[in-house]
Amino acid sequence: MITLDYKEICEIIKVVSDSNLYCAEIKIKEMYMKMSKGSVEINNINSVNKEDEKREQCDIDLQIDKSIINKEKSNILDDIEIIKSPLVGTFYRASSPESEPYVNLGFKINENDVLCIVEAMKLMNEIEAGVKGEIVEILVGDGEMVEYNQPLFKIKKD
Structure with a gap:
């Protein structure tokens, strides 16, 4: 099972929050994270039941792995x-x-x-x-x- 530490989760939240997205869903192996302006929900995919799948639809469903997140963060920071x-x-x-x-x-x-x-x-x-x-x-x-x-x-x- 993949785990993200507090700093990595904060980096993901910052990248999404600095973007024009209203909400995002991120799946990294067994880790699932759904974010919308003002809230963050993190679950282990194995614990997500059918009712959770009926959740409010986001405009964008992102499939991201750690290397893509780190590359995006690096590109953003290079320009600042x-x-x-x-x-x-x-x-x-x-x-x-x-x-x-x-x-x-x-x-x-x-x-x-x-x-x-x-x-x-x-x-x-x-x-x-x-x-x-x-x-x-x-x-x-x-x-x-x-x-x-x-x-x-x-x-x-x-």
């Missing part, structure tokens, strides 16, 4: 660049409270574009992208304290 804070300080999305943020979700950016400011010891340090791509996630709120090497942005590389 994580921008980290180079110092400890306060994170600001704009140059002043009245100004527009440097970037928002979905913005296309170039290598030299400023993404944010990290204030440290009354000095405003502009953080540049360093990569060309699109902002897919902003990981810190405006005015929050950040640590050295803390992830700030996720950028899908072009």
Whole structure:
């Protein structure tokens, strides 16, 4: 019988949740997992009875093995660049409270574009992208304290 540890199950859930799927069913040998937005159900196929087979239909029924999941995860991560804070300080999305943020979700950016400011010891340090791509996630709120090497942005590389 195949078993998945907590980390592997979380990776599968993340891959499906980051996709456009509303729900998914995964069968890996004796392991069965059904996911829909907001819930996860995991069973051993041998314990699934006929009533379970009448469950609500998903649009997509996936037959996946671990190698496909790992390959997909690897491909997704290869396209994502994580921008980290180079110092400890306060994170600001704009140059002043009245100004527009440097970037928002979905913005296309170039290598030299400023993404944010990290204030440290009354000095405003502009953080540049360093990569060309699109902002897919902003990981810190405006005015929050950040640590050295803390992830700030996720950028899908072009």
